[in-house]
Amino acid sequence: MLSNNQQKKISKLVYKKYRLKMGLFVAEGEKVVNELLNSDYDYESIFSTNKTNENFFNLSIDEMNKISFLKTPSSILGVFKIPKNTSKIDFKNTIIAVDSVKDPGNLGAIIRLCDWFGIKNIICSRDSVECYNPKVIQSTMGSIARVSCVYLDLLTFLKKSKNKVYGTFLNEKSIYKCSLEKSGVYVFGNESKGISNSIHKYIDEKISIPYFNQRNKPDSLNIANASAIILSEIFR
């Protein structure tokens, strides 16, 4: 059974404003929900169309369709609590910092990548897409259960950083020719504008993934693919 109140509440969680106000977010699908249930995250309520647990709300498929944010709803939807204490930043490990990344799929893909490489947190500029956005959650494929995003003033963070700050640009020093420190901070810029001008002066080393296309210059790599290549190069 789905109450009107539950339905209204969940529909609001598509908006950042209400997620932050209520301290809740939505995750859907067996994989993502199960990974969150097996993590430190607490849930507020779980809705399922194939009742498997007495603590879950059993819904009809029609009811699930009403609350799901997906085009093709899955059999399970969870409302989870946004953790109150932001996790401590692990300065001994590689730090990925994103500057004004707007696409939820890109942030989700970076979270999934960081999970693969054992990186616990990602620094996000305050104007980056929020990590509890339902599209980010879905594209992490459950990795959000293990990687947290810390939102802060990126300029101040980089200014104070004791670790070497690398910035990814076009046509700078090849990543294959420089030493990429494991304890470095690696900054990735906005999908179309790159790294903000105000931050340039706090970048210790400008790096680039060289292109291998002799005939013409493709103008950019997708930010998630660029992060994949750079993380591989650091950890290989």
Next chain:
Amino acid sequence: MLSNNQQKKISKLVYKKYRLKMGLFVAEGEKVVNELLNSDYDYESIFSTNKTNENFFNLSIDEMNKISFLKTPSSILGVFKIPKNTSKIDFKNTIIAVDSVKDPGNLGAIIRLCDWFGIKNIICSRDSVECYNPKVIQSTMGSIARVSCVYLDLLTFLKKSKNKVYGTFLNEKSIYKCSLEKSGVYVFGNESKGISNSIHKYIDEKISIPYFNQRNKPDSLNIANASAIILSEIFR
């Protein structure tokens, strides 16, 4: 002005069946359309809301909304011809082969990546998503103008391959510990099922991207990110 016939025709091009029947596909947005206009592709018709060329059809924004496949239509939409002669496969360069890749965004991202690395064609199993699918076209960001997809029977192709065939799996030999030949054929499998069983015996070397997460094993990398890492490792 948009005629009813034009509108009907374009709306059909969202379906593979009609794309193949009519030999046409749709591309949208300044960047993608311009890259195609500057390439070997021929266009059938171009529709624009800010008339810039006497050969273009000038549309109102309302008319553009009627034909666009995008949530937020852009100022330009092009109907292009699917080339009749499939390009020759360049066996001297790296070959990327995808086996039953279904997600348009993933194939688009791989096309964009191949462009970066100067790879001209991608081998696709016949059940992979079609490269003229509008979502593939959009996610190539114009790289479709330079990279072509060749659809064929992948099993037969691999069986006859004179070049070494690598397959990407989980928990096999680390890509950082084997020699990745530049003239190799690199096979990437379906997003959830991996490489088809029927193909396994034609894989000369099974390779894996090792995970660096000590605490737990994330179960997979996104196929586009995996390709990014492997291409970087081949070309570095």
